[in-house]
Amino acid sequence: MRGRVWKFGDDINTDVLAPGIYIKLPLDELALHCLESVEPNFAKQVKEGDIVVGGHNFGMGSSREQAAQVLMELGVAAVIAHSFGGIFYRNAFNLGLPAIVSRDVDQIAADQILEIDLRSGSLKNKTNGDELTSEAVPENLMALIEAGGLVPFLENKLTKKS
Amino acid sequence: MGQTIAEKIIAKAAGRETVAPGEIVTCAVDLAMIHDSGGPRRVKPAMEKLGVGVWDASKIVLISDHFAPCTDAESASILKLTREWAAEQNILNFYDQQGICHVVTPERGHLRPGMFAVGGDSHSPTGGAFGSYMFGIGATDMLGVLVTGETWIKVPHTIRIDWSGKFGVGVAAKDMALKMCATLGMDGGGYQSILYTGDTIENLEMMERMTLCNMAAELGAQAGLIEPDETTAAYVKAAGADPGDWQSFLSDPDASYQTTHKFDAAQLEPQVAVPHSPANAADIGDVEKAEIDQFYIGACTGAKLNDLKMAASILKGNKVAPGKRLTIAPASSRILIEATKQGVIEILLDAGAGLLPPGCGACAGYGVGVLAEDEICLASTARNFQGRMGASSSKVYLASPYTVAASAITGRISDPREVLAK
Numbered sequence A: 001m002r003g004r005v006w007k008f009g010d011d012i013n014t015d016v017l018a019p020g021i022y023i024k025l026p027l028d029e030l031a032l033h034c035l036e037s038v039e040p041n042f043a044k045q046v047k048e049g050d051i052v053v054g055g056h057n058f059g060m061g062s063s064r065e066q067a068a069q070v071l072m073e074l075g076v077a078a079v080i081a082h083s084f085g086g087i088f089y090r091n092a093f094n095l096g097l098p099a100i101v102s103r104d105v106d107q108i109a110a111d112q113i114l115e116i117d118l119r120s121g122s123l124k125n126k127t128n129g130d131e132l133t134s135e136a137v138p139e140n141l142m143a144l145i146e147a148g149g150l151v152p153f154l155e156n157k158l159t160k161k162s
Numbered sequence B: 001m002g003q004t005i006a007e008k009i010i011a012k013a014a015g016r017e018t019v020a021p022g023e024i025v026t027c028a029v030d031l032a033m034i035h036d037s038g039g040p041r042r043v044k045p046a047m048e049k050l051g052v053g054v055w056d057a058s059k060i061v062l063i064s065d066h067f068a069p070c071t072d073a074e075s076a077s078i079l080k081l082t083r084e085w086a087a088e089q090n091i092l093n094f095y096d097q098q099g100i101c102h103v104v105t106p107e108r109g110h111l112r113p114g115m116f117a118v119g120g121d122s123h124s125p126t127g128g129a130f131g132s133y134m135f136g137i138g139a140t141d142m143l144g145v146l147v148t149g150e151t152w153i154k155v156p157h158t159i160r161i162d163w164s165g166k167f168g169v170g171v172a173a174k175d176m177a178l179k180m181c182a183t184l185g186m187d188g189g190g191y192q193s194i195l196y197t198g199d200t201i202e203n204l205e206m207m208e209r210m211t212l213c214n215m216a217a218e219l220g221a222q223a224g225l226i227e228p229d230e231t232t233a234a235y236v237k238a239a240g241a242d243p244g245d246w247q248s249f250l251s252d253p254d255a256s257y258q259t260t261h262k263f264d265a266a267q268l269e270p271q272v273a274v275p276h277s278p279a280n281a282a283d284i285g286d287v288e289k290a291e292i293d294q295f296y297i298g299a300c301t302g303a304k305l306n307d308l309k310m311a312a313s314i315l316k317g318n319k320v321a322p323g324k325r326l327t328i329a330p331a332s333s334r335i336l337i338e339a340t341k342q343g344v345i346e347i348l349l350d351a352g353a354g355l356l357p358p359g360c361g362a363c364a365g366y367g368v369g370v371l372a373e374d375e376i377c378l379a380s381t382a383r384n385f386q387g388r389m390g391a392s393s394s395k396v397y398l399a400s401p402y403t404v405a406a407s408a409i410t411g412r413i414s415d416p417r418e419v420l421a422k
């Protein structure tokens, strides 16, 4: 997987990703407010396949799944962070959005191009040639990514049974 | 080696003798709690796609709180869908407009020591006050639970937080929670399990214990537990449930903890968290006495019976400062009944407070009582993220119900001990 970087700081929370005041709106409209209080141009300028890079505790806060869903709606292909809010982390995989833990996020800057291998955890900065590392995605979560999320995963499982 | 309460509950749910931190195990779920926001409206389409119903309606508790009562056509249709789904799936434990999920669920006897429970809401660690291993999950995760009755968990380490001593007048569990946020940070819990121990905790009544476990979410923990004791058993019984063999879930004396943090309650000052993070908490004496527009006593964190009583003890015979507003949203209907009987509501209304119906109200910016652009709120809630309670330029400070009430009298952040000393 390869993509251009959007860089954010620590503690990007679920209210910033999917503000409560717009939560009743359909997903495509809610997505237009994603991250607006920290980066007003994000929703307008983010492109299909871009990668969001955060710091500590990305996605902390509420259990609202829309926090991960709006990123996918806007075309974000993966999120890389030093650490994640635990519920956000589970939500992302359930929806089919890879959430990757990397201690090297400080070495990544906006607009650089990254290449990630989810299974091995290899992370290359194609812009400056840096070899970075990330944690390999656990097997049970890799299965969700491969299926495209928990719903298709369950669909496969249930049809196999019957 | 001995097991902590968290490990014992997870092992039981996983059908194992013991479990070790770091293992990924599949657990049978004893209770799934869902609400109108993350529940039916989000799981219904996928359940229809999968062509399956819920695994066991008797193990599901459904509550309308985030959008209840509705404020417009959209929230009305969310609630309509919630009610239709409850009927369709035959969910008998459906509490419609009866208050906030984290408070209503234990109040109606659905939580007991030793349960492995999930909630479709991040403050689900509140269930840890009842000796349940309870954690929050998102809507798709919940869908998986609703159709299979199972979920996976990476067995957490247990972080012990020990509190000793007695806190002074005008100080409450909310101050303990904010102090821990300031000291340990919002990822101090590292998605592990917190166990609160010590004589301070043992002496807390259930509703104060709930406040502590509730805000384990702000510490970034998966769960926040308190070992069950006679206080727990008495609450569970009064709620109409059987506390069961709760002694068998107590942590073994040789259980191991990832870390132990120690706090002294006697040294604890009222805390105020300045915008935009609970981790920005500090002793009230060190915080600028900001001017406030709305004072808010609400949420699962800060509008239980004891929270309302704290506010009333301060507001008795006092008035809300001119030009300011105090808004109260009791956490449940039962609490509203009890607070009315005890004269608490009369004191609050006499002081000039505006009363909202039981529910989440303005806490997450979904319901009634939200903030306009640039307004500033001092709230007894759990979170003060940017834009949380309304317009994106609004700001939220957090404090205990004592501090919110004392500040409502002066119009700016004020120390409740000064009012109580009078």
Ligand code: SF4
Binding pocket: B065, B066, B100, B101, B102, B121, B123, B298, B299, B300, B301, B359, B360, B363, B364, B381, B382
């Ligand atoms: S009162 Fe606030 S914190 Fe509690 S469940 Fe409702 S929105 Fe969440």
